[in-house]
Amino acid sequence: MPRKSSPGLSRRSFLAASAALAARPAFGATASGSFDVVIVGAGAAGIAAARKVAAAGGRYVVIEATDHVGGRCITDTRSFGVPYDRGAHWIYLPDSNPVTKLGPHRGLEVYPAPPSQKVRVGRRNAREGELEDFLAAQVRTTRAIADAARKADIPCEQQVSNDLGEWRATVEFVLGPYMCSKDLIQVSSFDFAKATERNAAAFCKQGFGALLASLAQGLNVQLTTPAKSIDTRRGISVDTAKGTISARTAIVTVPTNVVASGGLRFTPDLGHHEIDSFGRLALGSYDHIALELVGNPLGIESDDLIFEKSADTHTAAILANVSGTALCTVDVAGAFGRDLSAQGEAAMVDFASEWLAGLYGAEVKKAIKRTSTTRWNKEPYALGAWSCAVPGSQFARRQYLDQIADNVWYAGEAAHETLWGTVGGAWESGERAADAVIRRVGPFKPSAPAAAQIEASPASKPKRVRAEQPAPRHESTQQYFGDTPTIMREGR
Ligand SMILES: Cc1cc2nc3c(=O)[nH]c(=O)nc-3n(C[C@H](O)[C@H](O)[C@H](O)COP(=O)(O)OP(=O)(O)OC[C@H]3O[C@@H](n4cnc5c(N)ncnc54)[C@H](O)[C@@H]3O)c2cc1C
Secondary structure (H helix, E strand, O other), X not given: OOOOOOOOOOXXXXXXXXXXXXXXXXXXXXXXXXXXXXXXXXXXXXXHHHHHHHHOOOOEEEEOOOOOOOOOOOEEOOOOOOOEEOOOOOEEOOOOOHHHHOOOXXXXXXXXXXXXXXXXXXXXXXXXXXXXXXXXXXXXXXXXXXXXXXXXXXXXXXXXXXXXXHHHHHHHHHHHHHHHOOOXXXXXXXXXXXOOOOOOEEEEOOOHHHHHHHOOOOOOEEOOOXXXXXXXXXXXXXXXXXXXXXXXXXXXXOOHHHHHOOOOEEEOOOOHHHHHHHHHOOEOOEEEEEEEEOOOOOXXXXXXXXXXXXXXXXXXXXXXXXXXXXXEEEEXXXXXXXXXXXXXXHHHHHHHHHHHHHHHOOHHHHHEEEEEEOOHHXXXXXXXXXXXOOOOOHHHHHHHHOOOEOOEEEOOHHHOOOOOOOHHHHHHHHHHHHHHHHHHHOOOOOOHHHHHHOOOOHHHOOOOOOOOOOOOOXXXXXXXXXXXXXXXXXXX
């Protein structure tokens, strides 16, 4: 049996260490009056929105429920001694991704992901002809979904042809759970077809979460401050465990499932359409079962992505030797992944080790050392992986182009029509919401330090604003990369 990851180490302690931001007194800036905007959530969307408002000289505060920034894009350096992205890892479309475009990032190495994937057929690698059949089956199915989406928003599953034969289950896994975090029966053909093709990707050696956290440095973020409710009757009042924050506007970036489950309440209640849209864009299930596999027992290259030619949905994807380390993740998703993660960490690790043994031989089990699993459906401030519209619901994403309540905008991956489910999409959506706020309550008064410290994305720099009023105080955040990787191999 593989060893479990350090039993004495709590999630709180490693996240605190890996993403520590300087602790601040609650709502320090309120002394100078209420804020122009309160931003709820310090994931990609919240960070992007804050940077944009800061660059425009606005007075803002970001309140974050957990003890770290990054949300679903967080790097853990404790579990394995090397960067381990517990959420997002692939930097899609790096040439146009706003997160990479904001570089260069000091001390961070971004490099291209291998362009192709591998497939395991039983105990051997797929032959070239088999790979061609598999890719052809994927392309056919993708085209069939796109064709159907020209006419109706139906479940993608209806477009999976019966004559895919022995590749059917694999194609269903890759296009459904792996790409959308849901089985194809639950995926809207419109949503699938509108998604920008994510065919180029990069990795950050120090972790995507580390890269994102570096972009939050200098921002006014209040950690461990969950918002309980937002009252929009007389300006904006956000009720938190540490007190009430007043602002002229709010940008809410919490995941759809958190709002849908009542984790954040509104007074007066949100309208029917707004509430409905959070349910229509429910998050799917996607988890990493991370294993330290010493000695490269799978005999594969760094960052290899491997699928199994499977007979049913009880399958997974491997990302092997992450950034040249001994870290491999076995990713489970969709209905199968949801059921498995509900059974707990031990069941997840058992599945991963048995499954790998089936593909690479029983010896693999002996090479498994430390392990760690994510269980995003159980994280109270996420409650799932990423949004994917249920059939007939893609229109709900457009709902977020406008405010969802008086002076309240919603931003996050769910609010992006083509880059949903990605960090880049969340970022762009956060910037869009900030633009809306700036249009509503700007131009702001002087905020030279904030504007000087934080630059907005190059593509969308705000117009210069006149300086008239002192800026809110911004303490710089602590350096993120404290830990020296211990099992990182040299010379990638
Ligand atoms: C396992 C997994 C793998 C993924 N892989 C990739 C990938 O490879 N590439 C990619 O681009 N994307 C990937 N994604 C998706 C990506 O992580 C998300 O799309 C993106 O990070 C979402 O950013 P966000 O700002 O919209 O939301 P979040 O990152 O969820 O940020 C919302 C923030 O709000 C906080 N919050 C919640 N409730 C409250 C409250 N009441 N008060 C205050 N704060 C609150 C949360 O703690 C969180 O910090 C993956 C996601 C998962 C889970």
